[in-house]
Amino acid sequence: MKSPILFLLLFLSIQFCVLAQEQVQRWDRFEITLAGPQNGNPFTDITLAAEFTLGTEKIRVNGFYDGGGSFKIRFMPQKTGQWKYKTISNSKVLNAKTGSFTCIEPQEGNHGPVQVADTYHFKYADGKRYYPFGTTLYAWTHQPQQLEEITLKTLENAPFNKVRMCVFPKYYSNVENEPEFYPYVKTGETKDSKGKTKFTWDLSRFDPDFFKHLEKRIDDLKTIGIEADIIIFHPYDKGHWGFDSLGKENDLRYIQYLTARLSSFRNVWWSMANEFDYIKTKPRDVWDTYTKAVVAADPYKHLCSIHNGSVYYDNWKPEFTHVSIQNGSTVEDFGRATLLRDVFFRPMIYDEVCYEGDLPQRWGHLSGEEMTAAFWHGVIAGTYVTHGETYKNAGDTIFWAKGGRLIGSSPARIGFLRKILEAAPGPLELADPWKDHQTATADSSYYLVYFGKEIKSEWTFNLPKKAGPRANRKFAVELIDTWNMAITKLPDIFETAEPTDYRIFDKNHKSIRLPARPYLALRIVEVKM
Secondary structure, eight states, X not given: OOOHHHHHHHHHHHHOOOOOOSEEETTSOEEEEEEOOOSSOHHHHOOEEEEEEETTEXXXXXXXXXXXXXXXXXXXXXXXXXEEEEEEEXXXXXXXXXXXXXXXXXOTTOOOOEEXXXXXXXXXXXXXXXXXXXXXXXXXXXXXXXXXXXXXHHHHTSSOSEEEEESSOOOBTTBOOOOSOOSEEEEEEEEOTTSOEEEEEEEEEEOHHHHHHHHHHHHHHHHTTOEEEEEEEOSTTTTSSOTTOOOHHHXXXXXXXXXXXXXXXXXXXXXXXXXXXXOTTSOTTXXXXXXXXXXXXXXXXXXXXXXXXXXXXXXXXXXXXXXXXXXXXXXXXXXXXXHHHHHHOSOEEEEESOOEEOOSSGGGOBOHHHHHHHHHHHHHTTOEEEEOEEOBOTTSOBHHHHOOOOOOSHHHHHHHHHHHHHHSSSOOEEEETTTEEEEEEEETTEEEEEEETOOOSEEEOEEESTTOOOTTOEEEEEEEETTTTEEEEEEEEEEBOSOBTTEEEBTTOOEEEOOSOSSEEEEEEEOOO
16 A cells, blocks of 8 residues: 555646756746646646746746646746746646746857847847848748758758748648648548548647647757747648638637747747738738737747738738838849838848749749849848748759758858848948948948949949048948859058038049959948058
8 A cells, every 4th residue: 555645746746747947048948847637628628827927027928738638838038037936727736836947147149039129120139130041941840850850951051040931831832742740630531532632620629749849840940040930820721721711719729829839939930921911711800810919928029020922911010020021023123122111110021032943933933143132132221031942952842842952052142141241330221222222331431332233344432421431531342242252352442532412432533443243242341540
């Protein structure tokens, strides 16, 4: 016969199991695991949250059912110190459980979540500048494990620090495979008269294995310094699974579950939808409801946007932190990228400007030169651009959809631009957005001039008067070959004269000889002599 003490310990280990770290870095994840009831439907019958306190600060966080009788609550501390918590639940077994942990200073590489800075740009929470250089991998987490690992290895050696990725699997041209995991418990699978598989789901029960796999991949991205731009809804289903037409009640339940699981991941961004206006099962006005539900459930206020197809959404609404735009024409030439930025007064990311590749569709066959130039046009205008690659690859994969290996010519050039931008003293803005769409500035000591496709044999040193340097300041110039990824320091030192009309020239009107080829730029930096 078991002793009463032994029985009590066994009972407590089953009924109340808290697996939590005693110390957690700032912006890392603290997790509470509780054993709870499995009868009925724990996804819908049980409510669970916790209130975390540090001095007078109180933060309420939603919990979730993780299957197998396990309930979890996750918290991302944003301040150091001794945090205390108390659970809140309609289950007596889960209610009023208390504990504490210590939040310590972050270690190297942990800069916190990305936030908006200076109206049009971004910083990590610790103040370090963040310049988004993204790529597109819509369905990469719905592929065989070997392919997912190849994708991660590719990303580890690629220049990108943001990935656009879908939660739900994608059933679309070039990506019609069945994933290993589904977000809901499958209740049936039949074939129609044409041999097409039809699925039925219990939409009141999520499959935790699906979300655990997604979480692992988000953490994998975090390890290599990549932000996960999570696409919550998309139209690429075609009735195959029905995840694009769950109905409002099920959509909101899914949002509640997703945000409870993912809000504590510091590298998560929320993208309400990809091509929201192509999801015909959801009227336009429901997106306000869904966006507010996401923002209300996320106590850390991660970045949030909504991506368009043909029609822009109301991106100035307060729930949106930045603008995610599909429009290739905005970065085909100079001066266009800044126009939408001036409409929405938000950081502008042109997340779909067509893709480098060889697909027959017009959106899938940019050349490497065109993709690279799109990035330069965006950056010069004080905006940002997202890459995608649509070449057929080994194993019949396309990076934009399934992942795999990159074979295009633009990623290396995009990485070259990223290094140039990160070496600047700050984010770029057009120096004179009214008239000069080729000259960007970080401040009056730093300029970047991009010539694009234009071939010039000579360039007379000149800068915009607007926000320009005073007279008698000296500048060195470097010639940047953006395609061949070469930087050449020029021997001359230029000295500014008093402005003439709207321009500032060298006092001796000195010029620079340029090689007769396109895609050149100049980096102009003040020197102290």
